[in-house]
Every structure is written in structure tokens, then in C-alpha cells.
Amino acid sequence: xxxxxxxxxxxTKVVAFIIFLFSLHLFFAGxxxxxxxxxxxxxxxxxxxxxLLAYDIKTxxxxxxxxxxxxxxxxxxxxxxxxxxxxxxxxxFLTHKFGDVVLPIxxxxxxxxxxxxDLGIYLVVVGVTLTIIQTIGESD
Amino acid sequence: MNNLTLMxxxxxxxxxxxxxxxxxxxxxxxxxxxxxxxxxxxxxxxLVYLVKTHxxxxxxxxxxxxxxxxxxxxxxxxxxxxxTTSILVSCVLVYSFYSIGKPREKFLYYPAVLFMIVGVxxxxxxxxxxxxxxxxxxxxxxxxxxxxxxxxKIQLKATVKYxxxxxxxxxxxxxxxxxxxxxxxxxxxADISAKINALHGVNTGMISVVAVLFLFVFGLKAGLFxxxxxxxxxxxxxxxxxxxxxxxxxxxxxVYAIIRTYTLFFAKETTFAMxxxxxxxxxxxxxxxxxxxxxxxLKTIVIYNILIAIGVILFSVSVxxxxxxxxxxxxxxxxxxxxxILFLLIGVIMAITGSSSTxxxxxxxxxxxxxxxTFFIAILxxxxxxxxxxxxxxxxxxxxxxxxxxFIGGIIVLLSSLFVLMSLIKVFTAGFWGEKKGNFNTNxxxxxMMFPVTILLTLxxxxxxxxxxxxxxxxxxxxxxxxxxxxxxxVLKE
Numbered sequence: 001x002x003x004x005x006x007x008x009x010x011x012t013k014v015v016a017f018i019i020f021l022f023s024l025h026l027f028f029a030g031x032x033x034x035x036x037x038x039x040x041x042x043x044x045x046x047x048x049x050x051x052l053l054a055y056d057i058k059t060x061x062x063x064x065x066x067x068x069x070x071x072x073x074x075x076x077x078x079x080x081x082x083x084x085x086x087x088x089x090x091x092x093f094l095t096h097k098f099g100d101v102v103l104p105i106x107x108x109x110x111x112x113x114x115x116x117x118d119l120g121i122y123l124v125v126v127g128v129t130l131t132i133i134q135t136i137g138e139s140d
Numbered sequence: 141m142n143n144l145t146l147m148x149x150x151x152x153x154x155x156x157x158x159x160x161x162x163x164x165x166x167x168x169x170x171x172x173x174x175x176x177x178x179x180x181x182x183x184x185x186x187l188v189y190l191v192k193t194h195x196x197x198x199x200x201x202x203x204x205x206x207x208x209x210x211x212x213x214x215x216x217x218x219x220x221x222x223x224t225t226s227i228l229v230s231c232v233l234v235y236s237f238y239s240i241g242k243p244r245e246k247f248l249y250y251p252a253v254l255f256m257i258v259g260v261x262x263x264x265x266x267x268x269x270x271x272x273x274x275x276x277x278x279x280x281x282x283x284x285x286x287x288x289x290x291x292x293k294i295q296l297k298a299t300v301k302y303x304x305x306x307x308x309x310x311x312x313x314x315x316x317x318x319x320x321x322x323x324x325x326x327x328x329x330a331d332i333s334a335k336i337n338a339l340h341g342v343n344t345g346m347i348s349v350v351a352v353l354f355l356f357v358f359g360l361k362a363g364l365f366x367x368x369x370x371x372x373x374x375x376x377x378x379x380x381x382x383x384x385x386x387x388x389x390x391x392x393x394x395v396y397a398i399i400r401t402y403t404l405f406f407a408k409e410t411t412f413a414m415x416x417x418x419x420x421x422x423x424x425x426x427x428x429x430x431x432x433x434x435x436x437x438l439k440t441i442v443i444y445n446i447l448i449a450i451g452v453i454l455f456s457v458s459v460x461x462x463x464x465x466x467x468x469x470x471x472x473x474x475x476x477x478x479x480x481i482l483f484l485l486i487g488v489i490m491a492i493t494g495s496s497s498t499x500x501x502x503x504x505x506x507x508x509x510x511x512x513x514t515f516f517i518a519i520l521x522x523x524x525x526x527x528x529x530x531x532x533x534x535x536x537x538x539x540x541x542x543x544x545x546x547f548i549g550g551i552i553v554l555l556s557s558l559f560v561l562m563s564l565i566k567v568f569t570a571g572f573w574g575e576k577k578g579n580f581n582t583n584x585x586x587x588x589m590m591f592p593v594t595i596l597l598t599l600x601x602x603x604x605x606x607x608x609x610x611x612x613x614x615x616x617x618x619x620x621x622x623x624x625x626x627x628x629x630x631v632l633k634e
Binding site: 086 | 142143146150153154157160161199200201202203
């Protein structure tokens with residue numbers, strides 16, 4: 001008998017969105033407060049896992065349209081390129097750059113290339129976690 | 141320019157990322173993997189040249205000052221080992237084009253190999269003890285994948301054992317680092333060395349404990365007696381090209397870690413740990429010999445020969461004289477090459493005869509004479525017959541042992557050569573000579589498979605013939621091992 005998961009699905013729609021926002025908060029908090037790429041990646045993956053529980057693998061894949069292994073590789077590539085910034089500016093590998101940048105809407109913002117490295121970590125963590133969950137979920 | 145020290149790590153890393161991003165079409169994967177491995181050979185040779193002309197190259201990641209950031213140290217020993225690794229990997233990659241099979245090639249085989257090389261090269265080049273742990277893990281995680289890839293029953297069984305042993309080993313590695321850090325308060329290897337030397341006999345008891353813990357951890361990875369029990373079973377399982385990488389590289393990283401930590405940290409403070417290392421190494425040789433002469437299976441015999449080589453190298457490290465350390469490095473590089481050659485040759489034999497046990501076939505010489513002679517030369521090189529590569533290393537090791545007064549060890553090393561020769565000549569005569577017996581599969585891409593083997597064998601023979609030309613390089617590699625202050629000054633720039 002097929003059960004109707006209307007409550008779970010509707011709560012998921014709201015909660016997954018909040019979890020995702022919280023993971024973004026964790027990601028950007030990383031430099032000054034507890035948080036960072038790793039835990040943000042895990043939380044985002046948690047949001048997607050919740051959707052996986054409420055719906056099924058095919059629906060979620062239809063929503064996200066991404067190859068998780070590619071996502072992992074892309075994260076690695078971003079981290080690698082962040083390191084190359086140091087080399088191309090004539091300093092050792094992974095030497096970061098930082099400074100205040102005037103952005104169109106946000107105004108004067110302090111930016112640091114370590115965030116890019118964190119973005120790489122974030123993508124790797126999301127990619128790896130989802131790959132593990134999906135491959136175990138799909139195999140019989 | 142200092143960043144060149146990092147290139148042997150970065151090039152395979154980028155290669156692996158690119159391979160993950162590209163579509164998994166076999167032609168693309170092969171080409172890209174080969175291009176990056178050749179690039180790796182090029183940057184490794186450049187590193188050797190640079191270290192030769194400029195001395196030890198140290199670069200601290202992120203432009204921090206030396207003991208606070210992670211230092212990558214390219215000394216001559218690391219540069220030579222990185223070069224040997226990259227050459228071996230290029231040849232094994234070419235070999236695996238014809239032997240590994242399409243399902244594995246499609247399922248991340250090449251990225252896994254390159255990730256493993258990141259770990260191996262990183263372990264050779266790093267100057268930070270925790271970073272060494274991280275690179276060990278990079279290497280091991282990739283090797284788990286390579287071991288289990290394909291998913292046959294024997295591979296699964298071997299992987300469970302290998303995984304369990306290495307996880308326990310890594311946990312102990314962390315404990316050892318934690319203990320050392322609680323006493324010394326730093327993770328930079330040069331800084332640890334300077335601070336241990338500044339202890340002047342205080343707290344040496346605990347330093348000895350850490351030394352024995354490190355011996356346990358690295359001995360587990362290298363296959364030292366009594367920690368080698370996992371090795372014969374686990375190495376028997378994977379396909380040959382993976383086995384060649386494992387036999388040529390993985391155990392040697394453990395050996396390198398022992399050489400590095402023992403000469404840098406524990407040489408002056410702990411005579412006990414050195415004695416223990418020497419005794420265990422000698423027993424490893426004996427047990428390796430017993431294993432090697434008691435089997436009829438080519439693969440198992442060469443696997444036990446790995447143990448003998450580990451014993452020989454570590455014994456000469458424990459003697460700790462200039463001569464014996466030079467011998468150890470000569471022998472280490474020779475052994476990486478020649479184990480690669482032997483495993484690849486066994487792969488060719490297995491592809492032809494369908495078995496690695498000499499009880500199943502004989503008379504291979506009548507059909508494949510060139511294979512027979514190549515195998516014969518490889519055997520002679522392994523056992524250390526004069527014009528070939530194994531000779532000079534062993535000569536220096538024995539000389540060092542005798543001049544240090546360790547006669548029993550020297551004699552056992554000499555005798556072990558005899559048994560190494562015997563163990564392989566036995567299978568050579570049984571498999572290659574005599575009447576033709578067994579089913580030979582003649583559809584094997586024999587010449588293509590022999591091509592990388594021939595390159596490696598040529599290099600190994602040249603390594604033996606031009607020993608004299610390599611002498612200054614090896615001498616430079618030994619300098620920081622004999623006198624850690626060379627290493628410390630290069631890293632901390634005091």
C-alpha cells in the first residue's frame with residue numbers, strides 16, 4: 001500500500017530551504033565565527049538528503065541536474081586554482097590575497113581568496129556526500 | 141622558481157582533477173594520463189637539476205615563516221625518489237593500456253593512479269610530520285580504490301585486510317604524532333629535529349617511545365617483521381599493473397619515512413631504537429628469504445623479495461654510517477625500478493600462460509626467447525650481479541656493515557643475495573627451460589606490453605653501468621641524513 005507523505009513533503013519544502021540558508025550562513029561565517037566550507041557542505045548535503053527522504057532519487061536528480069562526481073572534481077579544481085593564484089603572483093603556492101573591494105550593490109567589502117578555497121571544499125564535501133548517499137541508495 | 145619543489149605534487153593532482161572532469165572515454169583518459177605522467181617526469185628531472193645546483197630547496201606554503209607554515213622540502217633524496225616514482229608510473233601507465241581492461245579504465249582507474257602519485261610524491265617531499273600523515277592517507281585511500289577496483293572475490297577479501305591494517309596503522313601514527321607534539325610542541329620536521337637535539341638527554345625515554353611508535357607505524361606500511369603479515373595476501377590480489385605500483389612505491393614510502401624520521405629525529409638520542417630497527421630488519425630478511433624459497437608461484441616469490449629488500453635497506457639505515465646510508469639509497473632506487481620490472485614481466489608471463497605458478501607451464505623460452513632473457517637480466521639485477529644495478533648498493537651496505545663492526549648483519553645481507561638468486565632462478569629454470577608444456581596464448585599484445593618493461597630495464601642497466609656518474613647525486617642525498625643540521629638550516633634559514 002502506498003502511503004501519502006503529504007505532511008513530510010510539505011514540511012520538507014520549507015525546512016530544506018531553511019537548512020540551505022543556514023548552510024550558506026555557516027559558509028560565510030567561517031572566517032570570523034565557527035563554520036566554514038566543511039560544515040556548510042555537510043549541512044547543504046543534509047538539506048538535499050532530507051529531500052531525498054521525502055521524495056525519491058529520480059525526483060531529486062531531476063531537481064538538481066548535476067553529476068556529483070563532476071561537482072567534486074570542480075570543487076577540487078577551484079581549490080587548486082586558488083593555490084595557483086599564489087604561484088602566478090610570484091609567491092609560494094596557496095599564498096592568499098585580500099583587500100577591500102568596492103562592489104556595485106554591497107559597497108566596500110573585505111574579500112579574501114581563502115573564501116574561494118572554502119568554496120572548493122564546500123563543493124567537494126557536497127559532491128562526495130551526495131555521491132555516497134546516491135550510490136548506496138541506488139544499489140540493490 | 142621555488143614553487144618547482146611543489147610541482148611533483150601539483151602536476152599529478154591537476155592531472156587527476158582533469159581526468160575526473162573529462163568524459164570517461166578510454167582514449168581521452170589514456171592520453172591525458174600519459175601526458176601528465178610525462179610532464180611529471182620532466183618536472184622531477186628539473187627538480188633534481190635544481191637541487192644539484194642550488195642545494196636543498198625549501199618552500200613554505202602560503203608564504204608563512206618556516207616552522208609555522210607547512211614546508212615542502214626538496215632535498216636530493218626526495219628529488220631522486222620522486223624522479224624514480226614518476227618514471228615508474230609512466231611506464232606502468234603505458235603497460236596498463238594493454239593489460240588493465242576496459243571496465244577498470246572506464247571506472248576511475250587513471251585518476252586513482254594519479255591521486256596515489258600525489259600521495260607518494262607528497263610523502264617524499266613534505267617537511268611537516270602531520271602533512272606526512274595527510275599524504276600517507278591520500279596515498280592509502282587511492283590505493284584502497286586501486287586494490288578493490290574490479291571487485292573480484294579475492295580482491296574484496298584482500299582489501300578488507302589491507303584496509304583494516306592500514307586504518308589501525310594510521311590511528312597509531314596520529315597517536316605518535318600527538319605524543320611527539322605534546323613533548324616538543326612543533327610539527328615542522330626540521331624544527332622537531334632541532335628541538336630534540338636541544339633536549340640534551342632530558343626526556344629521552346619518551347623520545348624512545350615515540351621512536352618505537354614510529355617504527356611500528358612505518359614498519360606496518362613498509363612490511364617489516366613482525367608487521368608484514370598482511371602484505372603477501374594483499375599484494376597477491378590486484379591486477380599486475382596495480383601490483384607493480386604497490387610493490388615499487390607503497391612499501392618504499394614507509395622505508396623513506398623511517399629513513400627520514402630516524403636520521404632526522406632519533407639518530408643522536410636513541411641508540412635503543414636504532415638497535416631495534418637493525419634487529420627487526422635482519423629478521424625481516426630471514427623471513428623474506430624463507431618465504432621466497434618456499435613457493436613455486438612467481439608473484440608470491442617476488443612479493444617475498446620485497447620483504448628482503450626492505451630488510452636490507454632498513455638494516456643499512458640502522459648502521460647509520462655514510463657508506464651504509466649511500467648503499468641504502470642506491471639500493472632503494474634500484475629496488476623501486478627492478479620490482480616494477482619484475483612484476484610487469486610476471487604480468488606478461490601470466491597473460492601468455494594464464495598462470496603465475498611454474499608448476500603449470502614450462503619451456504616458455506622456446507616460444508618467447510626475448511621474454512626469457514629479459515627476465516633473466518632482471519633476476520641478475522635483483523640479486524646484485526656486478527655490472528647490473530643491484531650490485532653497488534649492496535657492496536656499500538656490506539662494506540658499511542663490516543667497517544661498523546656489524547658482521548652478522550653484513551653476512552646475512554650477503555647470504556640473502558644468494559637466496560634471492562636461488563628463489564628466482566628456480567622458477568626461471570622451471571618455467572622457461574625444458575619441454576614446452578601448458579597452453580600459450582599467442583594473441584597477447586606482447587611487443588606493446590614489453591615496450592615499457594624494456595624502457596625500465598634499460599634504465600636499470602644504465603643505473604648499474606653509470607654508477608660513477610650518479611655518485612655525486614647520492615652523496616648529496618646522504619648529506620642531510622648524516623648531518624641533520626644541513627636540513628635544519630635549509631628549512632629554518634637560521
